[in-house]
Amino acid sequence: MHTAVVWFRRDFRLHDHTALAQALHWAKERQGKLLFFFHFDPYFSNERTYHHEYFFQTVEQFRQTLRQQYGIHVHILHGDVDDVFVRLIRCTRMNAIFFNKDEVGRGKERDDYVQALLQKHGVDVYAYDDAHMHEAFDVLKADGTPYKVYTPYYRAWRKRPKRFPLSIDMDLLCAHMLHITPLSEDDERAFTHWLSKCTKRWERTSEQDALIALQHFIETALPHYDKKRDIPSVAGTSRLSPHLKTGTISIRTVFHAVVQQFGNSYDEAVETYIKELAWRDFYHMIYAHFPFTKTEAFIEKYRHLPWSRDDERFQAWKEGKTGFPIVDAGMRQLKEEGWLHNRVRMIVASFLTKDYLIDWRMGEQYFQHMLIDYDEASNIGGWQWAASVGTDAVPYFRVFNPIEQSKKFDPDGMYIRTYVPELAFFPSPHIHEPWKSNFNINYPAPTVDHRLQRQRAIALFQMSELV
Known part of the structure; x- marks a missing residue:
């Protein structure tokens, strides 16, 4: 039996998930099975911050949604990279792994290491760009060097064709899921225990919550975004940034929902919001090309x-x-x-x-x-x-x-x-x-x-x- 693992990281959704869509296509072609997996990394779990607590609560919300609505289990393994992925190979006998990769920071270093480790064990690795409208090496100057000023970057960014959201056939996905007992009940208990110690609880962390927030923003705040986005006492912004961070909604879903609502004749409000989405890509591009900026001034x-x-x-x-x-x-x-x-x-x-x-x-x-x-x-x-x-x-x-x-x-x-x-x-x-x-x-x-x-x-x- 052909088996592939889908590694969820900061993309806790089913709609417009590049790695998941490609994994499902792989399984359909081979009559294979898919298994969902999350790495509970001590690098993050050892430090209790709002950032980490919100993130792991989102993971748990995603797991509950898949279990309750589709009977799909997201397996959790806890430990360092070498330990976890060697155990994953041993327990699943997987032929391939699919994930949406990181281009910057520690995430990129981890991805490069994991890819080499898995390939050494004969596992095919499929990694995709998914988190941005345009990835770090997509929008460059004519000479192949990165932009350093936002305005010309945005003009080039604006001209590039935009990918559309991908759909997932949930019936087909469920038919190709591999149903086995948890890979490690101890690791899953450790994750549950970590969550029980959270200092704060956040609500509305699911993919459905993100889609509702997007529609609410389009209907209520977007028409006046250019005039009210700087006023902190009113609901003048999208508040989608936590969802984009955890990937409960994709940037493509946001972009095209805004564009489809107002057509291609953008008014000032829509153009202002789209520029904010482009700033996110711009800073991502800068960090990928100039990683020293984590600790050193760009100038x-x-x-x-x-x-x-x-x-x-x-x-x-x-x-x-x-x-x-x-x-x-x-x-x-x-x-x-x-x-x-x-x-x-x-x-x-x-x-x-x-x-x-x-x-x-x-x-x-x-x-x-x-x-x-x-x-x-x-x-x-x-x-x-x-x-x-x-x-x-x-x-x-x-x-x-x-x-x-x-x-x-x-x-x-x-x-x-x-x-x-x-x-x-x-x-x-x-x-x-x-x-x-x-x-x-x-x-x-x-x-x-x-x-x-x-x-x-x-x-x-x-x-x-x-x-």
Whole structure:
């Protein structure tokens, strides 16, 4: 009997799943069987973060959905790569493995290693690009080198044909599933035990939840996306980033649903949203071509800036106790929900790097732990943009004023009141600068003078220009 394993990683869906579609075609041609598998990697399970808890809860939701709706079991093995894949070969006698590969970071290193290991044992390996509209080497300049500026990249990206979502014949899939007892009941119990210790529970983590969220966004927020996406107090964004991270929905499904709803004559709102999808591909491309950006600034002359590592200020930033309401609201939302509005991400990142002058890498690492939608390439790109050290970044002399940002994007203070209860009943005219009022409140005074820190930030960069 021909047997193939489908290795699920961050693609917990059945619709438009490239590796699954190809595996089913393989099984149909050979009258073979398929087995679903997830690697419970100690590299992630040993560190308990919001990012990991949300991810593993999504895995469990996916397993429950497949078991309840289709009688399909997703097998779990726990251990390091060598141990797990040797056991997988021994237990399944598989002929082939199908998965959607990573192009960047530790994921790429793991995939390359696993491919060599499996091929050494005579297993055919089929790995596919699936996570982006265009992968890291799809959209390049005419000379074959990567773009370093977003606008020309987007023009080229926009012209490229877009793949359509793939459908899966569920009756055919069920007919080709291999039904056996769990490969390791001990490993599956270990996974269940890990989940039982989660500090927070998230709802709406399934593929169906993602599809509902997409339709809701198209019907309610997309028509006004260009005007309301920067206002954190309203539901003006798609909130699909956690689903794209875990793969409960594909980027192709999102793109084509938006396009089909409005046709090819994009208005400003649709074009603005599609540009955001392209930013995701752009940062992925940058990270794949310039992997050093995980720990080093993209701009060489800014790699040795004398950033601060002030622990007291860093703690105030993490706890949302900087004395600047919009910054504190954002950091408290992050701590409470594991998610943060994109405009506020820019504000808090700018504050940490330009007002506190703290190393952008400290902020990037903190977001890695806290964000349920953490995407390595996008997060690195976003932090380097805010710190003015990345590709196509905000100029160093453009320093976000947290007070003006607050007044512009949260004029009535609705967002601030939601996450800073000390200011919940504070009158609107003073909520952006509570220290200027005569009210007696239990809220910290500003921990820095923004005007002074802005001057220091600019001087920091100007010194590097002279070196």
